[in-house]
Amino acid sequence: MKKLSLVSTFLFIAAAALPSHAADKVKIGFISTLSGPSAALGVDIRDAFMLAVKLNGGKLGGLPAEVLIGDDQFKPDVGRQLAEKNVKLDKVDFLTGFVFSNIMLASVPVAFENKVVYVSPNAAPSPLAGKQCNPYFFVASWPNDAYHEAAGQHATDKGYKSVYMIAPNYQAGKDSLEGFKRFYKGSVAGEVYTQLGQLDYSAELAQVRAARPEAMYIFLPGGMGINFIKQFVAAGLSRDIQLITPGFSSDQDIIRAVGDPMLGTFDAAHWALDLDNSANRKFVAAFESEYKRLPTVYASQGYDTALLIDSAVRAVKGKVEDTEAVRKALKAAKFQSVRGAFKFNRNQYPIQNYYLRVVGKDSQGRIVNKTMGTIFKDRGDAYVQDCPMR
Amino acid sequence: MSWVLILEQLLNGLQFGLMLFLLAAGLTLVFGIMDMINLAHGSLYMLGAFLAAALVQATGSFVLGVLLAVPATAVIGMLLEVSVLRTLYARDHLSQVLATFALILIFNEAVRIVWGSDLPLSMPAALSGPVELLPGMFYPAYRLLIIGVGAAVAALLYLLVARTRVGMLVRAGASNREMALAMGVDVRRLFTLLFGVGAALCAVAGALLGPLLAVQVGMGENILILAFVVIVIGGIGSIRGALVGAVLVGLVDTIGRAFLPLLFGLFFQPRVASAAGPAIASVLAYLLMVAVLYFRPRGLFPARG
Numbered sequence: 001m002k003k004l005s006l007v008s009t010f011l012f013i014a015a016a017a018l019p020s021h022a023a024d025k026v027k028i029g030f031i032s033t034l035s036g037p038s039a040a041l042g043v044d045i046r047d048a049f050m051l052a053v054k055l056n057g058g059k060l061g062g063l064p065a066e067v068l069i070g071d072d073q074f075k076p077d078v079g080r081q082l083a084e085k086n087v088k089l090d091k092v093d094f095l096t097g098f099v100f101s102n103i104m105l106a107s108v109p110v111a112f113e114n115k116v117v118y119v120s121p122n123a124a125p126s127p128l129a130g131k132q133c134n135p136y137f138f139v140a141s142w143p144n145d146a147y148h149e150a151a152g153q154h155a156t157d158k159g160y161k162s163v164y165m166i167a168p169n170y171q172a173g174k175d176s177l178e179g180f181k182r183f184y185k186g187s188v189a190g191e192v193y194t195q196l197g198q199l200d201y202s203a204e205l206a207q208v209r210a211a212r213p214e215a216m217y218i219f220l221p222g223g224m225g226i227n228f229i230k231q232f233v234a235a236g237l238s239r240d241i242q243l244i245t246p247g248f249s250s251d252q253d254i255i256r257a258v259g260d261p262m263l264g265t266f267d268a269a270h271w272a273l274d275l276d277n278s279a280n281r282k283f284v285a286a287f288e289s290e291y292k293r294l295p296t297v298y299a300s301q302g303y304d305t306a307l308l309i310d311s312a313v314r315a316v317k318g319k320v321e322d323t324e325a326v327r328k329a330l331k332a333a334k335f336q337s338v339r340g341a342f343k344f345n346r347n348q349y350p351i352q353n354y355y356l357r358v359v360g361k362d363s364q365g366r367i368v369n370k371t372m373g374t375i376f377k378d379r380g381d382a383y384v385q386d387c388p389m390r
Numbered sequence: 391m392s393w394v395l396i397l398e399q400l401l402n403g404l405q406f407g408l409m410l411f412l413l414a415a416g417l418t419l420v421f422g423i424m425d426m427i428n429l430a431h432g433s434l435y436m437l438g439a440f441l442a443a444a445l446v447q448a449t450g451s452f453v454l455g456v457l458l459a460v461p462a463t464a465v466i467g468m469l470l471e472v473s474v475l476r477t478l479y480a481r482d483h484l485s486q487v488l489a490t491f492a493l494i495l496i497f498n499e500a501v502r503i504v505w506g507s508d509l510p511l512s513m514p515a516a517l518s519g520p521v522e523l524l525p526g527m528f529y530p531a532y533r534l535l536i537i538g539v540g541a542a543v544a545a546l547l548y549l550l551v552a553r554t555r556v557g558m559l560v561r562a563g564a565s566n567r568e569m570a571l572a573m574g575v576d577v578r579r580l581f582t583l584l585f586g587v588g589a590a591l592c593a594v595a596g597a598l599l600g601p602l603l604a605v606q607v608g609m610g611e612n613i614l615i616l617a618f619v620v621i622v623i624g625g626i627g628s629i630r631g632a633l634v635g636a637v638l639v640g641l642v643d644t645i646g647r648a649f650l651p652l653l654f655g656l657f658f659q660p661r662v663a664s665a666a667g668p669a670i671a672s673v674l675a676y677l678l679m680v681a682v683l684y685f686r687p688r689g690l691f692p693a694r695g
Contacts, residue, residue: 035507036606192651199603202402202533203648209528210395223508223604231602234513234530236520257510261518 023093023320025064026313029086031079031107032097034071038222040253041099042071045121045302047291048283049096052306055286060306061313063320068092074197076106083107087114093320094119094309099298100221101125101144101172102196112136115323117330121305122298124349126175130383133347138330140305142270143349143381144172145179147246150268150354150375151217152183155244157375162189164213164241166204168224169193176219176246182382189213194220199227205235215242218249225249226257233261242266247369250359251296255367262367265359270352271300271339272371279307280338294368304337311335345380347387353377394527399648400641405533407640408540412595413613414620414632415547416588422627422693423563424581426475427483429490431592431617432610433497434470438463438593439600439609440501443509452514456597460590467589471582479581494611502607513601536598543594544633551629560584564627564693616643619675623682625689634690639675646671 030049032042046069053065068090072079079098086092087110095111098104101123111118117136124139155163163186167173177191189211192204208216216237220228225245232238238261247269255262273284273294283303287295295303308330313320315329333342345351354376357369417431441462446455474493478486512518513532520528551557559580562570571577596609603609620639624631650671654663682690 035502039507200406202405202530203399203644206395206398206402207648207652209398210392223606227602227604230513230518231530234518234520234532236528236530257512 023063023318025066026060026094026309026318026320027090027092028060028065028067028309029070029083029090029092029095030067030097031070031072031082031086031095033074033099033103033222034069036074036223038074038099038224041122041222041248041296041298042097044253044296044299045097045099045305048287048295048299048302049121049306051287051290052303052310054290056306056310060310061315061318063313063318070097072098072103072107074100074103076103079103079107080110084110087111087116092116093326096121096305096309098123102170105171108137117323117326119305119309119330121301123172125171126381126383127171129347129349129381130386133387133389135327135348135389137348138308138344139349140308141301141350142352142354143383144175145182145382146270146354146379147248147268148176148179148217148219149183149379149382150356151244151246151266152180153375154266154268154356155180155215155217156183156185158215160186160215160242162187162211162213163215163217163244164188164190164192164208164211165217166192166194166201166208166228167219168196168198170196173219177217179382180217194224196224198224201228201231205231205237208241209235209237213241215244217244219246220249222253225254229254229258229262233258244268247271247357248297250357250369251298252294252368253296253298255359256293259367262359263361266372267357267359267369268354268375269297269357269369270354271297272355272357272369274368274371275338275340275355277336277338277340279336280340283338294366300338304335304339304342307335307337308333345384346389347381347384348389349381349384351378351380354379397524397527398529399644401529401533401537402648403641403644404637405536405540405640406644407637408537408544409595409599410613410616410620410640411540411633411636412543412591413617414624414636415629416585416591417617418621418624418627418629418632419560419564419584420588421621423560423567423584424479425567426479427486427490428475429487429614430470430493430497431588432614433494434463434467434589434610435592435596435613436501436607436610437466437497437596438589439511439596439605440505440509441593442597442600443511443605444505446511447509452512456594459597460593463593463596464586464590467592468582468586470589471585475585476578476581498607508604508606511597511600511605532601539594539598543591547629556580556583561693616675619679621689623679623689625686625692627693628689628691631689631691631693638678642674642678643671646674650674 034042070082095116095118099122104123108118112134119138119140122141124143128137129143165177167176243265245267247267250265250267311334312326312329316325331344333344343351356372356375358372360370362368420428442456442459445458446452449455517532521531523529559575620635624635651663
């Protein structure tokens, strides 16, 4: 009897240890910046992603979703370690989550090498749109330059004669000012690259005051932007210089931290709270009731990423091991995006509209972004012609 | 290059320098009198900032929050001294570096457990606008407050050290510790008190800089390095040296950040100029230290005669 139970115990353990080959769930590796001054961005993407999963009954595409959440702590080496763990040890079906381009660029090569799809809920740098476009890289947000190009076009439309620009010294920062200059036809009063993570801008603000531009364009995501805008207003510069920012730099997280001094700032984005389609209305209401705060563009992108993955898994009928079929399904992008119409360009970056928004008060007296008009219709990106993918 | 710009950058440098002084003053006394390298000094600065942010949230008043955070940090500093740091006085500098570096890591994680990775701290609404100092020249009111508080604390420290009995004991200990001990100075109590004052100064700096820089875990490390540069330039054990060194470093760093990119911009592309500018500006402080040490190996105002 004892011998039989020992043998059966061994067999039981052996059976349990065998990997199950049938896809009974979809595994998602979600790595983002969840701590530090820029944590609000990653937290918003994660919250919206998990909200979409929850509204789908804990499933994506009909399969129970297991989302492994990791914090890259704003450090590329930590992000890379987590990505390697997700891809090699946990064997995820999809990788997603990174906010910052530098951390993402360090971490996703391990996914590409192992034929794991990465769906970006935010970072979409120009190298991966052009010459280095990759079949395993999908963007559910917008090309890094897009908001900056739209802002530059707006500055041209408004006829500002001089604009002073500030961005951090990393890939997305350099892309941002290049993008702005691509569509801004006036003169550049100054172009300054600050350190990534720099928090005190007193020296730079004194230079801005001396340069006397008509408008200022900044690309300073997260904590950098909060501090800059607070210091900009404290220096009295907001009275004479019109501040234009990309959509995320004037979004709800910044508004919460800065408050009334932000009223009157113009910004450009692919999405706004008041966009009139049923998916967006449902998203904003559900997000506010679940998390007791209004969503930012980052949240809208996290939500759309989950919906995109959901549509792909549904299209391949749960066979997520078939990476080629998953890729085709992702490329078809048959889902109701909160931004309205959604389609991919051949470099797997989206083609979409960009809107002008202004920071003002809504009917309940809350400070929000209100849509003022459309800057670009069905815009792709400037790098697609270099991409060899079809 | 207008005089308004130059004046504004000078004020920025002065503001930064005075905050560095608050950190350097405590550090130089601990190093000078107790002959102890205390890397956890930056952690006390971080603790001061976090306590201020938490207390401002709890009380709803900026002034009250800051005023309560300062003695709270001083108490924690004194507890730290009595429990852990006292055992390090007799040991060599390397052991002190290792032990206090471990304290940095412990403090970082402890703060993260208690409050999370960061806390918001906003400047009081009344001070969040500019003040017209001279016709046509505006300067943020909050930064003026920092300059004012920094100068006031410097004056208070001078009074304390130069005109009180305790200050005399501190100066005696800085100039010749063994002799002071031989003369019967109650060294243990003096050290604890000194440490508490140093921690209080850190808390003032942390609380005041909180609204300008983010209050986050790890904020003490960067400023600690600069504080060490300041005390080396100023002379170990000398508060006057700490003040002069701090203002020098603050001015050099700010003027460098502001004008080096312009200078480089004459020769290089904006991207190169604006990346090299801040990088070389931070090196300027160390270059200054090397230059001072070349001419004055003991610093500008060494305490030991």
